[in-house]
Amino acid sequence: MKAFWRATFAMALLLVTAVPATAAEAEPRISRPGEYSGYAPVLYDEWVRTSQYVPMRDGTRLAVDLYRPAVDGRAVDTPHPVVWEHQLSRASRAEDGTVNLAGVTSGMAELTRYGYVVAYVDRRGNGASFGTMTGYHSRTEAADAYDIMDWLATQPWSDGQIGVFGCSNTGEAAMHAATAGSPHLKAVFAGNYSFHKYDGFQRGGIRANWGVGPNRTIEEDLRNLPVDADPNGELLYQAALEHQANTQLRDMWRAAPFRDSHVDSVGARPWIDYSVATYAERIERSGVPIYSYDGWDDDFRKEILVSAATLSNPHKVLIGPWPHCGHEGFDLVAEQHRFFDYWLKGIDNGIMAEPPIHYYTTSGETGRWNSAKSWPPEASATRYYLAEGPTGTVGSVNDGALTTSTPRGHGGADVYHVDYSVSCPEPVGLNQTCPQDERGLTYTSAPLPEATELTGHPVVSLRLSSTAADGNVFAYLESVAPDGSVRILTDGRLWLSIRDTAKAPFDVLGTPWHRGLERDAEPMRPHKAERVSFDMLPVSTVVPAGHRLRVTITGADVRESNRQEQSPAPVYTVHREPGHASSIDLPIVR
Structure with missing residues (x-):
């Protein structure tokens, strides 16, 4: 076991990338959906990745990856806003042993150039984190989100302004983070999530497609990346053993045909207790602004519209010609950058002065973008x-x-x-x-x-x-x-x-x-x-x-x-x- 991990992780997990910096002053000032330049100066041309365990209030250790701006290969201690994702796996090795961190970061590490710290956290029972996943988006995970945001906000390299993002299960985790009541959370960018799980996953009372994972073998779990302090993967192995007690979601959903069904194995009414809608008043009390996005080829597209119509929080909506978590032809990172700059850095880039709903109307192989003040538009x-x-x-x-x-x-x-x-x-x-x-x-x-x-x-x-x-x-x-x-x-x-x-x-x-x-x-x-x-x-x-x-x-x-x-x-x-x-x-x- 030790020999395997020594060989596999002989390379350092401290990664540095360099990208050419350009002067923001030379760029035209553009701020519109999917396009953003000239408002935020490029401050750094390097980032450094480190990883560690952070204990939660019950002692469970969660694995955290940090992407921090760097100069000459060293992370800077200048306080910056932090944006993070509540992941299922920060990163894992393919069967051939390769790691694709670009796929993990979805381009968000690019925000380090503009003075952001970007963090990825394995949810309990997943990745390299300890603990077990009980149900799907349980209140324990919401409490974990609170603890993570409290930790991120109080680090010397953080200015205390926190944003959260994600898509699909991590988009819903981002919305649940908004229910936790953290005073540090200032913006949520969430995609392809259900507002009420019964209506999203069990649409019309019928199960189709969604929410039966993750269920991994120990061998599959061991392909997750251990944290820096665990080069031999011994802690990862212990965590993988704990994951075997995770809820089998397919069995849980089958035991819950009705919206109010109680499932003894998780001690909860999963459709109600794990739904964002149940905690809508908490989100509204927080006042946190929300940006929701989806695609016309995704089963959750109604859910984000219901969320925006129900919640009184400042809300933006984006729907494109995409499948689940797709955004082909649209610079989603630029849009996230626009939104976080406005709410975490106070940059008046006009994003909140635009119509709140931006949607694509398909027409054969082409189409057009439209904007609206409310949904549905007049029809x-x-x-x-x-x-x-x-x-x-x-x-x-x-x-x-x-x-x-x-x-x-x-x-x-x-x-x-x-x-x-x-x-x-x-x-x-x-x-x-x-x-x-x-x-x-x-x-x-x-x-x-x-x-x-x-x-x-x-x-x-x-x-x-x-x-x-x-x-x-x-x-x-x-x-x-x-x-x-x-x-x-x-x-x-x-x-x-x-x-x-x-x-x-x-x-x-x-x-x-x-x-x-x-x-x-x-x-x-x-x-x-x-x-x-x-x-x-x-x-x-x-x-x-x-x-x-x-x-x-x-x-x-x-x-x-x-x-x-x-x-x-x-x-x-x-x-x-x-x-x-x-x-x-x-x-x-x-």
Whole structure:
């Protein structure tokens, strides 16, 4: 063991990088989303990385990496603001033994040039830190965040001004840091997080895609980098042994079908106790400014909009044409630099005078950036009805119509046998599923006479009956090109047992909200038509002229992680009688 670590870490973990300095005075003063120059002088052209353990209030030691400005290879003691991330792993070795620190820092070490200290902290039970991870974003982790910020603020090289950043699980950790009440925290830059875990991870009461890691073997844990004082990796090995008691998240979520489910293994109601929304008042009391960002191809995009609408804190929102934690074509580090300069250094770069919401509207392979004072921007809800198609058949690619005409006459209904054989040619990972038009009911509009912008939250309202007491329903909004190719624009889903809607305790932007408490569960009455309403994830896209809009209804989705298949499969009936029609409201920008 000792020999292995001596060989592996023969190189020093004190790393110094040099980048050419340029005079800020020679740069044009630019400050707009994704662009920033001329406001902050370059103070240093080197940084030094060190690592150490920092004990928490209960004695648990967390591993901390520090990237500090340096001169001639030595870190400076001049006090500077500190920005940090509550990581799962500061850095780890690939199977071939290489380390990519650039991937860890995501470019944030660049801020050392401008007079920042950048820190990365392994959360307890992860990386080189000791302890165990109980649940997911527990209050113990929030207390750790408080202790870390207190430590960072009181070091001689810190001026006491602290910012926190992150994306996905670390973005949510950044939001939980804001609940801890630290007087030192002055700014939060968080991406792709859930505001309420049940609505983000268990959207519509259905698990798909998210939150089943990290679960690592001891061997995998030993690829994490030890701290400087542990060159042989002996402490890392002890920490890795403790990690084996971490919560198995997949098992925890399966034990919590309802928003208020209690899971004995963690002694908590995980959806409630681990949600940012539960501690919204603490965030508001802190007054800490927040910058939230996401992408249109991410399942959490509604969550950051709900967060911004609910919290009274100064708030910026950015949504681009990106997947989970993506930002291709946009300089996210420059945007973080702008935000932290304003709140941690008092540089009046105009960022907070801009409209609070900056979002991208897609249009085929291109698009445009827009700004808005509030979300959703002005759009009219245009109701499209699910109607009988030109052939009157079910099961063909174009079996139903989507029309703005109100149903007349005796109406009708479409019968659908739930098909569990949904699949995609390639694994979908964290992305949207592929079109399932051959395995569901489809309703397709006439070709659009002109390009049509959809910006906001589509809402589906079905008059639905089922032969079974339970089941799931999925809806996809699609664009169908003249050549027949299909692109999914957005989707929605609902577990039928929690179909009743209620008033939400936070701002859900005018969409239906399903409380999902255990006492709310109500089986479907066989063959009894019920109103089933749910929203789709928000969207901002232009559908070209000549394309058709399509709604596809299924009873299964490729991404389901805990599907309960029934035998025989349920038979759904989508009703479209006058006065009891099924429809979708589309947010069309005129």
